Structures are given as C-alpha cells and as structure tokens.
Amino acid sequence: MKILAIESSNQTMSVATVENGLVVSEYTRNGNLQHSTQLMPAIETVMNGSSWQPKDIDQVVVSKGPGSYTGVRIGATIAKTLAWTLKKPLVPVSSLKLLAANGLAFEGLIIPLIDARRKNIYTGVYHVENGILVQVQEDNHIDSEIFFDSLKNNTEPLLFIGQDIPIYKERLTDVFGDRAFFAPQQDWLPRAGVLANLAHGEQPVDAHVFTPEYLKKPEAEENWQKAHRGEEKGEYVERID
Secondary structure, eight states: OEEEEEEOSSSOEEEEEEETTEEEEEEEEOSSOOHHHHHHHHHHHHHHHHTOOGGGOOEEEEEOOSSOHHHHHHHHHHHHHHHHHHTOOEEEEOHHHHHHGGGTTOSSEEEEEEEOSTTEEEEEEEEEETTEEEEEEEEEEEEHHHHHHHTTTOOSOEEEESTTHHHHHHHHHHHHGGGEEEOOGGGSSOOHHHHHHHGGGSOOBOTTTOOOOOSSOOHHHHHHHHHHHHHHTTOOOOOOO
16 A cells, blocks of 8 residues: 655645555655645655655545644645545545654543644544554644643543644643643654554545535634624624725
C-alpha cells in the first residue's frame, strides 16, 4: 500500500509518502507559511524523492481539520483533486487526532490543543488502548475555561500536546497541578508520516463530496451573519457604509 499523506491544517506543513507503514520520503516545515504556493511543490518533492509516479499512489490521506480555515481548505482541495483525478480512495483524519498520536506512550488522557483565539481552543480527548489511539471525547471548538472545568473531576494524568501549549501552560498548571503533563517540543508538531498510518483506522470517503471539519464558521462569515441577522428576520437594519 502506497500512501500520499498531506497535512496543512495549521502552521506546520507536512507531506509524506509511506509504503506498507514505513516512511519513504517526508517533508515538514513550520512557521508562517504560504500553503497555497508551497504545498504542491512539497508534494512534488516527496514524490520525486520516492521515485513515485502519480499512478503509483494507492491512497490519499489528508488532515481534515480543525485548524486554520485557509490551511485546512487548501490541503483538502488538493487532496480531493488528486484522489478524484487518480481515482484513488481519499481518507480524512482529524488534525487533533494527528497531534494526539505523538503521545502514544503516555498512560492517561491525551489532549491535543490548538488555539482558536479569544481564549477558545480546538481540542479533543484521547487515550491509548492496546497501542491504539482511541477517542474519549469528540473534537470540539470550545471556550478554554469551560473545557478545563469539564476535566476537573477526572483523576487521570493529562498530557497536553501542541504548538500552542505556551499560551495555556500557566493556566493548565494552575488548574490541574501535578496532573498536567506537557509533551516535549519535538512532539508538538504534526507529521504526515504519522498521518498516513492513522488512516488504517479510518474509512475512505467520496472525494467529490468530502467537506473538511472546521468545527466553526470563518470569522468573516460569522461577522456577516451578525451584521445581517435583522435582515434575515425581515427587520430593518441601519448600516453606515
């Protein structure tokens, strides 16, 4: 099984070719990237590094979100196009599950964390059973304090994973004390090689109708709806242009 895996849901961009569970070629960059211009060249780089042709791909795997609306959309669009054009299965995997997979050796609850601004976070709760990552709580876009409160009565140790840990580390330590553990920095970033192997537990989807899981509407759409809410109800809304 030859898999092309694509992760572009946040700051990190990672692409990998994986054959029978082993990484053949992988390209990962982190920072303020332009996924729209750099993702396709990255795919070409790993394909060339693997000496693969597009027809050699058996499956396309993509991080489906949540995360950056633009990043998720770019990765999903390219993955859909490749899967549709090549007539290959498309397998979406949660970007939060991908982060959680960096904590497979932890005995307790694994909590991937992505900052969603205004003290909101994208997060979920996972643990490991017989070496397999299992979801305990659904991925969600939620107020950070509400989420932290929901874990207070749990007595298990908690491992927080993600590049946005520094934003919340002090607060997490205050709330959970010695129950809070933090993944080392080398495990903060998602890797497409890991993404490819997570696909074994997921179902392929129809590439033509696949929609990413943003978990919230883009800010521009939310602002537009607030501005036009009265109009939708047939009310007069005064606007100053």
